Each structure stands twice: as structure tokens, then as C-alpha cells.
Amino acid sequence: MKILINPDVSTWKEELARPVFKTKKINRIVKPILRKVRRNGDKALIKYAYEFDHVELEDLQVDQTEIKEAAAALPTDLKEAILVAKKNIERFHAAQAQPELVEELMPGVVCKRKSVPIQRVGLYIPGGTAPLFSTVLMLGIPAKLAGCKEIVLCTPPNEEGKIHPAILFTADLIGIHKIIKSGGAQAIAAMTFGTETVPQVDKIFGPGNQFVTAAKQLATNFGVAIDMPAGPSEVLVYADDTAVPAFVAADLLSQAEHGVDSQVVLVTHSQKFAKKVLKEIEEQVEQLPRKDIAKKSLENSVAIVLNDLKTALELINFYAPEHLIISVEQEEEAVQGIVNAGSIFIGKYTPESVGDYASGTNHTLPTYGYARNYSGVSLDSFVKKITYQKLSPEGLKNLGPTVEVMAREELLEAHKNAVTVRLNYLKKNS
Numbered sequence: 001m002k003i004l005i006n007p008d009v010s011t012w013k014e015e016l017a018r019p020v021f022k023t024k025k026i027n028r029i030v031k032p033i034l035r036k037v038r039r040n041g042d043k044a045l046i047k048y049a050y051e052f053d054h055v056e057l058e059d060l061q062v063d064q065t066e067i068k069e070a071a072a073a074l075p076t077d078l079k080e081a082i083l084v085a086k087k088n089i090e091r092f093h094a095a096q097a098q099p100e101l102v103e104e105l106m107p108g109v110v111c112k113r114k115s116v117p118i119q120r121v122g123l124y125i126p127g128g129t130a131p132l133f134s135t136v137l138m139l140g141i142p143a144k145l146a147g148c149k150e151i152v153l154c155t156p157p158n159e160e161g162k163i164h165p166a167i168l169f170t171a172d173l174i175g176i177h178k179i180i181k182s183g184g185a186q187a188i189a190a191m192t193f194g195t196e197t198v199p200q201v202d203k204i205f206g207p208g209n210q211f212v213t214a215a216k217q218l219a220t221n222f223g224v225a226i227d228m229p230a231g232p233s234e235v236l237v238y239a240d241d242t243a244v245p246a247f248v249a250a251d252l253l254s255q256a257e258h259g260v261d262s263q264v265v266l267v268t269h270s271q272k273f274a275k276k277v278l279k280e281i282e283e284q285v286e287q288l289p290r291k292d293i294a295k296k297s298l299e300n301s302v303a304i305v306l307n308d309l310k311t312a313l314e315l316i317n318f319y320a321p322e323h324l325i326i327s328v329e330q331e332e333e334a335v336q337g338i339v340n341a342g343s344i345f346i347g348k349y350t351p352e353s354v355g356d357y358a359s360g361t362n363h364t365l366p367t368y369g370y371a372r373n374y375s376g377v378s379l380d381s382f383v384k385k386i387t388y389q390k391l392s393p394e395g396l397k398n399l400g401p402t403v404e405v406m407a408r409e410e411l412l413e414a415h416k417n418a419v420t421v422r423l424n425y426l427k428k429n430s
Ligand SMILES: NC(=O)c1ccc[n+]([C@@H]2O[C@H](COP(=O)([O-])OP(=O)(O)OC[C@H]3O[C@@H](n4cnc5c(N)ncnc54)[C@H](O)[C@@H]3O)[C@@H](O)[C@H]2O)c1
Pocket: 029, 052, 053, 125, 126, 127, 128, 129, 130, 132, 135, 156, 182, 183, 184, 185, 186, 207, 208, 209, 210, 211, 212, 230, 231, 232, 233, 258, 259, 262, 322, 363, 364, 365, 366, 367
């Protein structure tokens, strides 16, 4: 991890570039996968499980016995932890529900807006290098709260053709019963087109590696919606001398261990502090089971020393991190100055990992700088908002002339007539 001192604004883009494969290169791999799954359905999923997950699958769907065995295999403390996390996530997401909106805008003109669940949703749970059962909570809970009718979950199997028991236990706890042993771009393709075993869905959710993220983006060409591009994890820590270097190092490593393509950034005001953090990282990383992954992603990472809060805020908003930790004396000013971030962790006692698991917020968040224009997953992501309007005869008399004039000016006579025939009818019959 290199240290940069007051880099010029013109260099920020290059210095903070995320370590991504070129879209063209990734699409060359992913497009044929989509095509083959569309054409060959389950057969293609089985073939790709062999090629990428090194397993010969007989059945793609997890059966009830596997789910029961999973519950029995989990230690009690883990089950209890999952229940605590579930409670917080459920409460925070249930509180996001918006009541039906009704407004009478003119006498007799009533408009409404109501949230309606997206009927068929697909949840992708990463499982390549770590079994992210916490993501089952993050996606399954809002899907259930929203009232989605059909929920399918896809996740890659291990080399024995099994899914991690914590994923199965959590899915069962939430009430998701269609669990498919398929990962990567092929799983996204299956939920996009449907196969013999995997139902076609209306919207696909979930983070994943670059193949998954690219497949999700391509899937939108085939009528399916996606939550957002949620790719390799990242964190930016903004810390001054009041922060604890050991805490900051631990936070940076917590996201660096996700994948070799993760990126972590430290923004601070003194080179001395940056050096202390780097020294801590060097020591702490050696203790990690995933140190090889973490070390690789540290190569993509950077510590930036900037003179003042204003420049720091400019850089953070430019980078638009997935996760932002703020551990500085001018905490409130810093928090208020942020306009681009997926989720913000405030103060030295708020590690990013609480949000990953159990604080209640959602951990499926926009990466690659998409925090500039996307929100993280929430209850809202699982609903559509339908609007309604109803006019009484009085309402039509009040509003009709306005519409007639506007339609006339747009040269759309049929639009105007739809109002005029009714107004004439009302005149004749009143
Ligand atoms: N942004 C977020 O909210 C968020 C949340 C959790 C995790 N993540 C990220 O999710 C990612 C999880 O990645 P992962 O790899 O561990 O699991 P994954 O489940 O996303 O991907 C594993 C699958 O990738 C496919 N694959 C692997 N190599 C391939 C190749 N060469 N060609 C084609 N397909 C290939 C295989 O099908 C495999 O099953 C990490 O990058 C992590 O940072 C992000």
C-alpha cells in the first residue's frame, strides 16, 4: 500500500482507479455463458458447475434433507448470532415501509401511490472463496418483508456438491425454499432466462465477483432488472490523529480480505499517522488466514495524505466508496459533507464489519463509484410503486380543459378527444 502526499486533483482518477478487468475482456467470457444457459438450460448449469466449481452435480436444487442436516450441523452460538442479526436487519428494513400516499389535488381529482412487491426475485449469494450467509439475511429479509411471491436463491456448490450449512440454515429460517446449486455468470443467466429447475425472475439481487457483476449488467438487456452493480468490496477510512491506528488497520484489512480485486483507501492529514497505520497493517495481516488475498488487494490500495477537511471531503465524494468510515475530530462536519457513499460508519467504535453482519443496515452496496448514483439494497429495492388516479365528474370538469389545451398544442387530437367526449356527455346528461 503506497502513501501519496497531497496528490494533485488531476491525478485522483488514475491513483484511485479500481482494479477491474476490462469490461470487454470479462464480457468475452460471460456472454457465451449467458448464451449457452439460455440454449441448454440445466444441462449448461451442470456443465459450468463442473468447469468452474469442480463438481459433478446430479441435482441442481437443494433438497429438504440437506436443509435439515444443515441446521443440525451448526453450532448454537452461530445460530444465536444469526438470530440477533436477523432481528436488527428485520427491524431496520420493516421501518423503511412507506404508507400508501393519497392526495386530492383538485376537487374530484385524487392521486395515489402504493408500493407493490416485485413478484419474482432472484437472490445471488456469493460462495466462491467465502460462504456469505450474511448476504442471505441482507437480501432475503427485505424480499420477505416486501411480500415477493417467488424467491429463488442461487449460490455456488463446493467440490462435494454441497452448500455451506449456514447458508441453508439462514435461507430456511427466513422462509426461502428454492435453493439452487449454481454460481457465477451461469446462475445469473439461469435466473434471467429460466431453466427446467430455475424459475425466470423479474429482478436479480446480490453481490458477486466480476463475472457475476458483468452477467447482471448484461442480463438487463433481456428484460430483467438488477439491484445495482455490487462488485468487489471496498472501504475508505477517513481518520485523523484522534483515531487509533490499530483500529484503522483492522478496518482496512476487513475489506482487503474479501478478494484480490478489493480495494481499500486511507485518507488522513499526516504522513506520520499514515505510516503508523501501515505498520499496523503489516503486523496484523500476518495473523490472517486469508493473508494472501489481503496482501494482493493491498497492492491495489493507497493511503492519501491531504492538508484539510475540505480537500478530504472532495476526494471522498470523488471516489464514492462503498463503505466509508469516519474517525476524525470534526466528525459531524465530515459526515454532513459526504454526498457519495454506500454506507457510512461513524466514530472509532463503529467498525465496518458491524454493517456487514448485524447493525441492521444492508451490506449489499454499490461499488466501483456507483455510490454516486445508486443506493444500497433496501426494502424499496423489492417493490415497485404504482400510481393511481381517479376523477369524479366534478374532477373531469375541473381538470379536463387544461388537458384539452395541452393536447391541442402537442397536435394530439385523439388525446384531446378522450376528454372532450366525456365533457360533452356530462353536459348532455346534467
Ligand atoms: N458489494 C457488495 O455489497 C458485496 C457484498 C459481499 C461480497 N462482495 C464481493 O463478492 C465477491 C465474491 O466473489 P467470489 O469469487 O468469492 O464468489 P462468487 O460467488 O461471486 O463467484 C464464484 C463463481 O464465479 C465463477 N467463476 C470463477 N472463476 C471464473 C472464471 N475464470 N470464468 C468464469 N466464471 C468464473 C464460478 O462460477 C464460481 O462459482 C467478492 O469480490 C466480494 O468482495 C461484494
